[in-house]
Amino acid sequence: MKLGRGLSLTAAVGVVLAIAGTTAGANPAASPHVCSGTFSSPGVLKGANPNGVVVKGVCFVNAGKAHVTGTLTVTNGSALVALFGAHHSSLTVAGNVVLDRGSAAALGCKANPNGTGMACVDDPDQSHPTLTSHDRISGNIIAHKALGLIVHNSAIGNSIKDIGGGGGATCAVPKSGIFHAFKSPAFSDLEDSSVGGDVRMNGLRTCWFGLARDNVRSYVTINLNKTADPDAIEVLANHIGASLSCSNNRHPGTQPKGALPIWDSADAGESGLYPRVSEPNTVGGSRSGQCVKASPIKLGGPPAAKKF
Numbered sequence: 013m014k015l016g017r018g019l020s021l022t023a024a025v026g027v028v029l030a031i032a033g034t035t036a037g038a039n040p041a042a043s044p045h046v047c048s049g050t051f052s053s054p055g056v057l058k059g060a061n062p063n064g065v066v067v068k069g070v071c072f073v074n075a076g077k078a079h080v081t082g083t084l085t086v087t088n089g090s091a092l093v094a095l096f097g098a099h100h101s102s103l104t105v106a107g108n109v110v111l112d113r114g115s116a117a118a119l120g121c122k123a124n125p126n127g128t129g130m131a132c133v134d135d136p137d138q139s140h141p142t143l144t145s146h147d148r149i150s151g152n153i154i155a156h157k158a159l160g161l162i163v164h165n166s167a168i169g170n171s172i173k174d175i176g177g178g179g180g181a182t183c184a185v186p187k188s189g190i191f192h193a194f195k196s197p198a199f200s201d202l203e204d205s206s207v208g209g210d211v212r213m214n215g216l217r218t219c220w221f222g223l224a225r226d227n228v229r230s231y232v233t234i235n236l237n238k239t240a241d242p243d244a245i246e247v248l249a250n251h252i253g254a255s256l257s258c259s260n261n262r263h264p265g266t267q268p269k270g271a272l273p274i275w276d277s278a279d280a281g282e283s284g285l286y287p288r289v290s291e292p293n294t295v296g297g298s299r300s301g302q303c304v305k306a307s308p309i310k311l312g313g314p315p316a317a318k319k320f
Contacts (some may be wrong), residue, residue: 044082047071047092051193054093057103064107064277064311065091067115070190072150073103074134080105086115086158091190095121095134097143108151111158111177116190120147122165122204129204130164152209156209159189161200171209171230174200178218181264182240197240202226210254213237220244224291227251231297234258234274245274247303247320255297256320275307277319290316 044064049055056069059080064082067090074096084105086092094103096117103119111117121132123141129143150169158177179186179198186192197219202211203226210230211219220241223232231254232247239245242263246260247256261273277288288309299320306315 014045016249016311020115040276044085049246057092071098074101075099076101078103079109079309082107083110084108085110086112086117089111089114089189091115092117093190094119094145094147095130095133097145098134102145103147105149105151107149109149109153111155111161113157113177114189115155115158116160116162116198117153117155117158118160118162118190119149119163120166120205120238121145124204130162159186160191160198161202163202163205165203166205168205168207170207172202172207172211172213174213174216176215178216181219181240183240186208220242220246222246222248223250224248225250229253231255234303235260235301239263239291243275243279243285246278247274247276247293248278253296256293256295256303258266258303259301261302274302274320276303277307277309277316283297286311288316292317293320295319 015074042063044066046066046068047055047057048068049070051070055133056074056075057065057071058075059078061080065080065084067086070091073094076099090311121130122144123129123131132143132145135141135143144165147166152170153168153172155174155177159179161174182197183197185195185197191198199219200216200221203224206227208229211228211232214233214235216237218239220239228250232252234245237245244263245261258274263273276292277290279285280287280289290309292306303320306317306320308314309316
């Protein structure tokens with residue numbers, strides 16, 4: 013399945029925007045700002061927030077620049093959506109972003125000329141999108157048993173840790189929450205972004221996830237994940253400063269004979285796994301496990317490149 017399929021979310025969010033109101037909470041100066049709402053009336057995060065932010069329910073960053081000093085926490089079952097480019101909307105966090113169990117966050121948007129990436133959901137021309145939102149997190153993104161983490165066109169100062177989350181090894185649309193509103197299966201994704209530290213995506217149970225066109229200064233580990241889509245784990249055209257380690261990743265009941273469970277190639281269309289387009293990675297250190305041998309571009313064919 014083609015990486016960048018997050019574009020399918022834009023129409024659903026557009027419907028949400030059509031009925032959404034704008035709310036903003038006020039909190040004591042010494043306490044974190046609370047951004048709360050629902051999909052029909054989301055909270056809106058904007059301006060300076062010097063004492064951190066807590067997201068309860070649904071919170072959009074769609075009304076200009078939002079700056080958070082301290083920790084931004086997305087609480088259990090809540091959703092932070094920063095996929096808006098109008099009004100120069102963007103999110104900057106001078107601290108960490110923490111996702112609690114069952115929560116979700118979608119940060120940054122940019123559509124690439126070749127159709128990859130993710131268009132901003134408020135772009136008036138979804139056929140030829142031009143809006144972008146570049147989000148910045150000075151610290152870490154820490155997601156522990158989160159439902160989904162989607163990061164596009166963003167700069168992460170330290171590391172990304174996405175551990176033990178997802179909506180299960182299924183591509184069924186969840187019955188509630190952000191992905192239910194988007195009419196999409198749960199997934200996680202890191203594209204067109206820079207990471208100053210390492211990336212760990214371990215123990216996920218989800219429909220699919222991928223890393224594409226990212227610049228990661230340190231190492232990447234992709235271990236013990238279980239996904240439903242047969243080409244669910246795509247690691248494409250990344251620059252990784254240290255090692256790349258991939259082990260014990262599985263696709264239960266859907267992996268065709270001879271296919272690798274992790275791909276350094278993208279499918280050329282939506283009709284099946286093949287043919288594919290090779291997009292090998294640049295790795296400064298060692299490659300181990302399932303990310304050593306390049307994937308084929310034709311069914312039963314040889315590896316498309318010397319290295320993954």
